[in-house]
Amino acid sequence: MAALEEASFRLSSCHRNAGRARALLRALLAEPGVDHESVDNAELVLAELVTNALRAGDVPGSRIEIRIALSANDGMLVLEVSDTGPGMPEIRAPTEEDTGGRGLLLVEAVAHAWGFEGFPNGTGKRVWAELKVPGLAPPATTTSIAAAAVSAGQRVQVRGEWYTIHTVRGEPYATGGLAVLLGLEDGTLLRLPATEPLTVRTY
Incomplete structure (x- = not known):
């Protein structure tokens, strides 16, 4: 693009x-x-x-x-x-x-x-x-948000690579607190604390 x-x-x-x-x-x-x-x-x-x-x-x-x-x-x-x-x-x-x-x-x-x-x-x-002009789009910018605030369809950076989020689900930790389960496009299931900062793309 x-x-x-x-x-x-x-x-x-x-x-x-x-x-x-x-x-x-x-x-x-x-x-x-x-x-x-x-x-x-x-x-x-x-x-x-x-x-x-x-x-x-x-x-x-x-x-x-x-x-x-x-x-x-x-x-x-x-x-x-x-x-x-x-x-x-x-x-x-x-x-x-x-x-x-x-x-x-x-x-x-x-x-x-x-x-x-x-x-x-x-x-x-x-x-x-x-x-x-098909294929022409505004440049992507990035922002940092808490894992609990992301949603399906967003692009998120994980270990230096960009992935599209397919699913988002929350579940409690046994020791207390909330975890967020992110299903990524490659089938990876990522478990993060709800307050973990993630870099996402915005347009």
Whole structure:
């Protein structure tokens, strides 16, 4: 799973930078298990947003800002491109003879959702798109909790290895106090004091 949370960078107003933005996105998503077709779609969407921003901000010294993030709530990849150029995005209806004007049509067809907002000062805008990328998930973090507080389905660290908990059961010690029996994915039954700290993964 990819460990992407958020990445932001700036590019100068140079049309070659649309390709550079695609390469940066592919590098960020280059993790085992990530769906390749979805990565291709994300690259396409980002390239179109960047190309439009470069056209809007095509003045000497201007820059565009790109933000790539993963929404932890729903596993959605969020692509944002900001520029300081005039005008707002508008979907066109090009004819067969037209050589351009299809960028936002592609974005609308590929993205789960997209939109834009102008900056409060009236200069420039932010255009965003959301895409589902199977296999892409927020990075795991860890926390320490008492054995009595863990639950089935959690990932727990035991002797330096990670295991999924299948069952949790409590039973009293003969000498007093409470023990917790954890059934792990490999069939191991782990007996621990209820207050024993365990490292578990959270997302």
